[in-house]
Amino acid sequence: MKVVSGVVLRAGSWSVRVSPRAAGLSGVLVLLLVVVSGLALAVGEVRLTVGEVVGALTGEGGGADFIVNTLRLPRLLLALLVGAALAVSGGILQSLTGNALGSPDIIGLTNGAATGALLAIIVLHGSMTQIAVGALVGGLATALLVYLLAFGRGLGGFRLVVIGIGVSAILLAVNSYLITRATLQEALAAQTWLIGSLNNRGWPQVGSVAVALAVLLPLAFWYGRRLGMLELGDDTARALGLPVGGTRLVLLVLSVGLAAVGTAATGPIWFVALAAPQLSRRLLRSAGAGLLPAALTGAVLLAVSDFAVQRIFSPALLPVGVATGTIGGLYLSWLLVSESRKSRA
Amino acid sequence: MTVTSEISEAPPTTGPARLRAEGLTLSYDRRTVAESLGLTIPDHSFTVIIGPNACGKSTLLKALARMIRPTAGTVYLDGAAIASYRSREVARRLGLLPQSSSAPNGITVGDLVARGRYPHQRFLRQWSTEDEQAVAEAMRQTGVLELADRPVDDLSGGQRQRVWLAMVLAQQTSILLLDEPTTFLDISHQFDVLDLCADLHEQRGHTVVAVLHDLNQACRYATHLVVMRAGGEIVAEGAPAAVVTAELVEDVFGLACRVVEDPESGTPMVVRAARRPGGRSTG
Numbered sequence: 001m002k003v004v005s006g007v008v009l010r011a012g013s014w015s016v017r018v019s020p021r022a023a024g025l026s027g028v029l030v031l032l033l034v035v036v037s038g039l040a041l042a043v044g045e046v047r048l049t050v051g052e053v054v055g056a057l058t059g060e061g062g063g064a065d066f067i068v069n070t071l072r073l074p075r076l077l078l079a080l081l082v083g084a085a086l087a088v089s090g091g092i093l094q095s096l097t098g099n100a101l102g103s104p105d106i107i108g109l110t111n112g113a114a115t116g117a118l119l120a121i122i123v124l125h126g127s128m129t130q131i132a133v134g135a136l137v138g139g140l141a142t143a144l145l146v147y148l149l150a151f152g153r154g155l156g157g158f159r160l161v162v163i164g165i166g167v168s169a170i171l172l173a174v175n176s177y178l179i180t181r182a183t184l185q186e187a188l189a190a191q192t193w194l195i196g197s198l199n200n201r202g203w204p205q206v207g208s209v210a211v212a213l214a215v216l217l218p219l220a221f222w223y224g225r226r227l228g229m230l231e232l233g234d235d236t237a238r239a240l241g242l243p244v245g246g247t248r249l250v251l252l253v254l255s256v257g258l259a260a261v262g263t264a265a266t267g268p269i270w271f272v273a274l275a276a277p278q279l280s281r282r283l284l285r286s287a288g289a290g291l292l293p294a295a296l297t298g299a300v301l302l303a304v305s306d307f308a309v310q311r312i313f314s315p316a317l318l319p320v321g322v323a324t325g326t327i328g329g330l331y332l333s334w335l336l337v338s339e340s341r342k343s344r345a
Numbered sequence: 346m347t348v349t350s351e352i353s354e355a356p357p358t359t360g361p362a363r364l365r366a367e368g369l370t371l372s373y374d375r376r377t378v379a380e381s382l383g384l385t386i387p388d389h390s391f392t393v394i395i396g397p398n399a400c401g402k403s404t405l406l407k408a409l410a411r412m413i414r415p416t417a418g419t420v421y422l423d424g425a426a427i428a429s430y431r432s433r434e435v436a437r438r439l440g441l442l443p444q445s446s447s448a449p450n451g452i453t454v455g456d457l458v459a460r461g462r463y464p465h466q467r468f469l470r471q472w473s474t475e476d477e478q479a480v481a482e483a484m485r486q487t488g489v490l491e492l493a494d495r496p497v498d499d500l501s502g503g504q505r506q507r508v509w510l511a512m513v514l515a516q517q518t519s520i521l522l523l524d525e526p527t528t529f530l531d532i533s534h535q536f537d538v539l540d541l542c543a544d545l546h547e548q549r550g551h552t553v554v555a556v557l558h559d560l561n562q563a564c565r566y567a568t569h570l571v572v573m574r575a576g577g578e579i580v581a582e583g584a585p586a587a588v589v590t591a592e593l594v595e596d597v598f599g600l601a602c603r604v605v606e607d608p609e610s611g612t613p614m615v616v617r618a619a620r621r622p623g624g625r626s627t628g
């Protein structure tokens with residue numbers, strides 16, 4: 001008799017458990033990713049054919065080379081990478097805190113990164129790279145602060161969320177104050193960064209985010225299995241041989257790192273970290289964080305949103321966060337409503 | 346990799362006991378619960394720990410399972426300090442059912458019991474045939490095999506407790522520590538769980554250690570009884586018939602009673618003294 005869900009693949013002493021639903025969902029998301037990427041590369045001020053796009057990508061040059069490889073491809077890649085980073089970060093933190101509000105943008109990391117960036121702009125008059133570093137440091141420092149404040153009585157999920165919301169509100173006030181102290185020019189630069197967008201980003205940002213994710217994402221997926229064990233409660237997880245304290249700390253650092261790297265590259269993009277893991281969790285209809293589907297959902301959500309703000313509202317420069325909030329929020333509400341209808345029926 | 350072919354191999358029974366504690370001082374929330382406790386769990390016994398609320402019995406059980414670190418003293422497992430083992434290695438030798446656990450939303454019974462195999466699994470050995478057999482057997486023993494596809498959220502309290510027990514059994518350790526395994530259960534399920542523990546101890550030679558509240562159940566099932574007093578002191582230890590007296594119960598629980606022979610099992614049975622009209626009962 002089959003006792004566990006999913007399909008088991010065995011070869012010699014190796015065995016892997018696969019959930020058909022997770023595999024199916026990931027497949028669909030990858031397909032969506034390809035379609036969205038194709039659209040994002042082909043459609044724009046200048047409309048390209050599939051042949052031209054493929055030609056440019058494979059280095060056969062032609063007139064499309066500049067449009068695809070310099071303008072559209074880095075922007076698309078950055079959307080995909082940052083979307084995945086934010087989604088995995090949110091997925092880990094929501095699972096650790098056992099609370100859907102336990103996402104990096106809610107508990108203050110995003111505002112903390114903004115504080116770091118504003119200081120770099122206003123005090124140091126920094127370059128693009130220095131602003132990114134400032135945001136990274138700001139995000140990490142905020143995480144440390146929230147962690148220390150919440151640490152006294154263990155890492156109770158709700159406590160962390162409440163303290164995080166408090167810290168976030170304080171930092172928002174600090175950010176507003178910083179802008180009032182800035183010159184007009186600095187305030188403009190600050191405002192541009194605060195909008196959170198993929199405009200004016202290029203290969204350097206793609207490169208640094210890609211390098212960071214190449215380290216952080218595999219670790220996150222590796223530790224994802226332990227995340228499921230932590231959901232059993234500390235005592236049970238420990239009794240089953242999981243070093244609970246160390247595991248939790250590693251996962252927390254990974255989550256914070258992913259959020260900070262993403263925010264440093266693009267500025268604050270709201271709602272992806274909150275909504276993407278919730279969306280994929282509901283589509284999976286299963287327990288566990290499911291970090292891979294969450295990452296794909298985040299990538300698709302951000303890429304679709306960026307495409308939407310570029311094409312639908314052009315020429316107005318709408319922050320991509322507006323679209324992630326609208327698209328992700330509407331879809332999540334619809335899922336929640338249909339879910340509660342089903343459970344009532 | 347140095348992964349273990351010596352999975353939970355029991356040492357020869359003639360040596361010192363597999364699980365024992367020396368000079369334990371236990372604290373909980375910076376409050377000292379017990380001081381210089383010594384305890385040896387006899388191999389292949391069904392040891393039951395009893396005592397009034399907040400006397401430190403659960404804390405002691407947690408220390409034996411390395412869930413908390415004693416402020417002083419050492420717990421020895423198979424001859425070595427338990428703190429020197431890797432977490433997974435402890436979990437392959439010793440299973441613990443904590444007082445409370447939480448089931449992830451929407452998880453099925455089979456998937457939850459399967460989590461008990463975690464200490465035996467690796468990244469590329471996620472579900473071996475041994476895992477499958479161990480889980481099916483644990484579910485059969487606890488009578489939850491038919492519930493395999495049901496979400497845990499849908500179960501009654503009694504069913505849920507048996508599912509958690511199945512998870513610990515799936516761990517396939519020959520030492521089992523159970524923290525109040527009969528809470529949330531109605532009387533017949535309480536005895537089901539205790540019978541199951543007795544079977545594990547009698548038929549498989551497992552060492553079972555349980556914290557129980559019911560004195561008469563403790564007397565009936567325990568082969569070795571450990572009585573703790575408020576303040577974390579072990580006041581008596583041994584076979585229930587040799588240990589349980591009216592004086593001890595009065596002393597430890599402040600309960601006036603008589604101890605008679607259980608007509609079914611011949612073990613001691615604690616009977617509350619009758620209330621005298623107009624006053625408190627006396628012992």
